[in-house]
Structures are given as structure tokens and as C-alpha cells.
Amino acid sequence: MFRRAFASQSNGPCTKYMDVTHADCTNPPSGSSVAQELDEFKMTTLGTYVRPPVIFCSGKGLNLYAEVPVDNHGPGTMTRYLDFAGGIAVNSLGHADEGVADIAAEQASTLVHTSNLYHNNWSGRLLQRLAELTRQFGGVGLAPKTRLDPHSWHLRGFLANSGTEANEAALKFARKVGSSRSTSPASKTGYVCFQNGFHGRTMGALSVTPNPKYQAPFDPLIPNVRVGELNSFENLQSLVDESVAGVIVEPIQGEGGVFPADIDWLIALRQRCDQVGAVLIYDEIQCGLFRTGTMWCHSEMPIAAHPDMVTMAKPLANGFPIGAVLMRPEVAEVVAAGDHGTTFGGGPFTSRIAHYVLGRLSDPALTENVREMSRYLVERLERIQVLFEDMVDPNGLRGRGLLLGLQLKQPDLSSKILAMARHRGVLILTAGQNTLRFVPSLTLTKADVDEAMDVLESCFLVARKQQL
Structure with a gap:
């Protein structure tokens, strides 16, 4: 995957961070303000997540700050964490960005919500900017630097509130478009997804997320979903047949282990979708919007590998909830009034923030x-x-841009390294089977990289000593 630049190093691994320096490796003292708040949280919050005993209360750039109790009396002290998880690839501009804060404050004092029964002056501008930037950088059927009359290639979009909602919308649109292309619409209702893919937790998105851990408790899911193998040409013809309305795939699988799709395979998948009239959906919720160094992960791919629709969410508003689908005109023209809806999606508040964030993300x-x-x-x-x-x-080093994964050998080692890194003040993620995942803010500096990797080296040293 990568050409190895490092062959030998006279100095050994960094030992600076071998000693535990953060207090979140143990539960806070009973009676402390942090312990009380955690207890209240457990009493009132559904336990759908397993969280460490730390409460973040502020941030700036790649830094997050949490209160660590000194004893069981009064407030504690603030401790800093370096965030290499980026809110799971969300905070591309970092925490508490001043420009985002200023825009949010101004719009909140002007207009927050009107509903989709009426136009507002920011949702249309946001979709226009998405289309214009896609024409500039390439994607969804256009080569990079394409300069077209905006009315000659009507890239259109739908605004929602999250990534899973964007995927739900795309799956619905694909079903309708696929049916419109078939002489027997009732039989063209199937979907294709791929092993290690992740598309969300709502029932439709969950149905195309083929992980038993997520799916099994909620069976039966929506029917007629087939699961293929990423980058496998074998059985592609039978996998995507005339009964398939939509195919959904991540150009780089994020949650599943940071596995990139091969361009030649995507071209073959695109070709097969065209042959049977299926809609090709790229889920770029994690790998899109400049995380890989281009606007879309598929921006600089041949047009023969471009999708019909691309879904997005995570970094679009730098932490404010939003999701979107951008689609080719031949898909958009099939969707009619009443085919889908959302109460909050496309509101002026989040749309204006996203419009601003896109301008920042596209800065050369x-x-x-x-x-x-x-x-x-x-x-x-x-x-x-x-x-x-x-x-x-x-x-085992995989990925592109600032979506990178590192595969480890021993079972469960990734979760141990993650905990060790957090105890030493660096937040990272895991993915798939025993893979460390790195998705920091795009404002990352060399000093940030050095600190995080020095901590990581110390963690591996500790893990090695524990195994001896």
C-alpha cells in the first residue's frame, strides 16, 4: 500500500510517555463532582455506549479538556487530551473554531428554523456550493476542474440531519429510480452491499451493514439484500443482477477496518450497475469532503468509476448535525414531491454553518x-x-490522506493500545478486526503528529513488556 520510507533508526522507540499520566484509567474518587455527574448520567442515559470515566467540557483545535478530580471534595483540575479521533472524523477544523462559532452565533440570532414548508436563504446556497465545488474538484460524473454552466449539469441534493439519514434517503431514491428503469418494477427491489461496510444503525442503513453484532438483535431487517466482497471480481455479474435497484459501497471502508476499494473494481461495479439499471451509491460520510486530500474520495478517479449518488455528513458542519445526498440529474429527475422528507434537515442555521465550513475545507x-x-x-x-x-x-498500513488504519497482529491488542494512549493523553480509534484508526482534524500540525506517535510508541513498548 505504502512505499516504506523508514528502514532503520539509530534511536529506539520513544519512552517519554511510558508512565501513566492521566487519571481516567481508574474511576474518579467517590463523592467527587466527576463521580456524581457520571452516576447521574448512568441513571438517566440509555447504555448504548461504553464510555471511559472522563467528561470533556471544552476544547480548542486538536485539544480536548476534561476535569480530573484531585480528591472527593470540590472541583478538580483540568487535563488536556490530544484528539486524533476528531469526533470520529467530524471535527475537520478542530474544536471551538472561532469562524464557526461566529457564524453560529450570528445565524442563531437571525433565524434558526422555518421547516421545509418554506424556502430559506441558506439551504439552496449550501447545495449550490456543493455542486460548484464538485464541478471544480471532480466527482459524481464530472472530471476535476470541469467548468460548466450550472444549468447544464444539474447536480442536485437533499439535506438531512446525519449520515445514516443520508443513506436512508439514498436507498429510497435508488429503489424508486431502479423501479422506473425496469419493465417489472415489483421485482426490482434488491440492494447490494459489501463485507466490512458500515452505513448506519437505522433499519434501512443497518440492513446494508453486514455485521452480525449490529444486525442480529434486530432481525428481520429489510429483505432482498445481498452481500458481496470488496474488490472481488468473482460473481460480480450474479451479485448485481436485474433484481437489484441499488448498490452501496464506501470507496474507503472506515468502521470496517480502513479498506480502500480498487479503482478497477469500482469501474467494473459501475459498468455492471449500468448494464442492469441499478443505482450506484458511494457512502463518503467518512472518506469524503477533503479528508483524503480531494473533495471526494472519487474526485480524481476516472469518470467510469463515479457513482450516481454520494452521501456525506460527518465534517460537513464541523460537529453540527447534518447529512446530505448529492446526485446526478438523471437520478434527481425521478424523485418527486412527497417521496421523502425531514423536519430539521436543511434548516438555515446548520446550512449556513455548513456553507461556511465547505469554504474553509476547500481552501488550497x-x-x-x-x-x-x-x-x-x-x-x-x-x-x-x-x-x-x-x-x-x-x-497493515492502509488508507489515504488523513484516514489511515494500522493492522495489529495479536487479538484485542488494538483496544489495549487505545486505552493506553488515552491514559497518556491521546485519543485514537479502532476499526474492524484489531486495527488502529487515525482521523484527526485536517488542521493537524507536525508537532501534533510527533506527540501522538511518541505516545503510541510508548504504548507499544508497555504492551511488549507486559507480554514478556
Whole structure:
């Protein structure tokens, strides 16, 4: 996947962070303000997540701050964490961005919600900016730097509130478009998804997320869903047949383990969808919107590999809830009034924030920073591969831009490394089977990379000693 730049290093792994420095590895003292707040949280909040005993109360850039109790009397002290998880690839501009805060404050004092029974002056501007930037950078059927009359290629969109809602909308639209292309609409209702894919937790999105851990408690899901293997040409013809209305795939699978789709395979998938009249959906909720160094993960791919629809969410408003679907004109023209709806989606408040965030994300200086920091982060991860070849898969560095995964050898080691890193003040993620995942803010600096990777090296050293 990557050309190894690091072959040898005279100095060994960083030992600076081997000693535990953060208090969240143990429960806070009984009676402390943090302990009381956590107890109240447990009493009132449904336990759908397993969280460490730390409560974040502020942030700035890549830094998050939490209160750590000194004893069981009075307030504690503030401790800093370096956030390499980015709110699960959400906070592309970092925490508490001043520009976002100013826009949010101004719009909140002007107009927040009118409902979709009426127009507002920001949802249309947001979709226009999405279309214009897609024409500029490439994607959804257009080559990069395409300069077209906006009325000659009607990329259109639907605004929702989250990634799973964007995927639900795309699946519904695909069903209607697929039926419109078939002589027997009642038989063209199927979907195709792929192993290790993740598309959300609502019933439709969950149905195309083929993970027994997520699906089994909620069977039966929607019917007629087939599961293929990413990058496998075998049985592609039978997998995507005349009964399939929509195919959904992540160009880089995020939650499933950071597995990139091969361009030649995407071209073959696109071709097969055209042959049977199926709608091809790219879920770029995690890999889109400049995280990989281009606007869309598919922006610089051949047009023959482009989808009919692309879904997005996570970084679009830098933490404010939003999701969207952008689609080719031949898909959009089939969707009619009443086919879908949302109460909050496309409101002026979040739409204006997203419009602003898109302008920042498309800044050439930021996209160049993504590429430069990606190169440097890859170098540091390659160093870890060599220093800890007994623990890290030598071919396990995957991804693109600032969506990177590192495959480990031993079972459950990734969760142990994640906890060790958090105890030492760095937040990372896991993905798939024993993979560490790195999705920091796109404003990342070299100093941030060095700190995070020094912590990670210390964690691997501790883990190695524990195994001896």
C-alpha cells in the first residue's frame, strides 16, 4: 500500500510517555463532582455506549479538556487530551473554531428554523456550493476542474440531519429510480452491499451493514439484500443482477477496518450497475469532503468509476448535525414531491454553518496540509511497523490522506493500545478486526503528529513488556 520510507533508526522507540499520566484509567474518587455527574448520567442515559470515566467540557483545535478530580471534595483540575479521533472524523477544523462559532452565533440570532414548508436563504446556497465545488474538484460524473454552466449539469441534493439519514434517503431514491428503469418494477427491489461496510444503525442503513453484532438483535431487517466482497471480481455479474435497484459501497471502508476499494473494481461495479439499471451509491460520510486530500474520495478517479449518488455528513458542519445526498440529474429527475422528507434537515442555521465550513475545507492551503501531514503521519506509522514488527502487520498500513488504519497482529491488542494512549493523553480509534484508526482534524500540525506517535510508541513498548 505504502512505499516504506523508514528502514532503520539509530534511536529506539520513544519512552517519554511510558508512565501513566492521566487519571481516567481508574474511576474518579467517590463523592467527587466527576463521580456524581457520571452516576447521574448512568441513571438517566440509555447504555448504548461504553464510555471511559472522563467528561470533556471544552476544547480548542486538536485539544480536548476534561476535569480530573484531585480528591472527593470540590472541583478538580483540568487535563488536556490530544484528539486524533476528531469526533470520529467530524471535527475537520478542530474544536471551538472561532469562524464557526461566529457564524453560529450570528445565524442563531437571525433565524434558526422555518421547516421545509418554506424556502430559506441558506439551504439552496449550501447545495449550490456543493455542486460548484464538485464541478471544480471532480466527482459524481464530472472530471476535476470541469467548468460548466450550472444549468447544464444539474447536480442536485437533499439535506438531512446525519449520515445514516443520508443513506436512508439514498436507498429510497435508488429503489424508486431502479423501479422506473425496469419493465417489472415489483421485482426490482434488491440492494447490494459489501463485507466490512458500515452505513448506519437505522433499519434501512443497518440492513446494508453486514455485521452480525449490529444486525442480529434486530432481525428481520429489510429483505432482498445481498452481500458481496470488496474488490472481488468473482460473481460480480450474479451479485448485481436485474433484481437489484441499488448498490452501496464506501470507496474507503472506515468502521470496517480502513479498506480502500480498487479503482478497477469500482469501474467494473459501475459498468455492471449500468448494464442492469441499478443505482450506484458511494457512502463518503467518512472518506469524503477533503479528508483524503480531494473533495471526494472519487474526485480524481476516472469518470467510469463515479457513482450516481454520494452521501456525506460527518465534517460537513464541523460537529453540527447534518447529512446530505448529492446526485446526478438523471437520478434527481425521478424523485418527486412527497417521496421523502425531514423536519430539521436543511434548516438555515446548520446550512449556513455548513456553507461556511465547505469554504474553509476547500481552501488550497488546507488541502495541501492534508497531503503533507498524511505523508508525515505515514512515515511515523511506518517507523512503528519496523520498531514493533512483532506486534504490527508489516502490510497493515492502509488508507489515504488523513484516514489511515494500522493492522495489529495479536487479538484485542488494538483496544489495549487505545486505552493506553488515552491514559497518556491521546485519543485514537479502532476499526474492524484489531486495527488502529487515525482521523484527526485536517488542521493537524507536525508537532501534533510527533506527540501522538511518541505516545503510541510508548504504548507499544508497555504492551511488549507486559507480554514478556
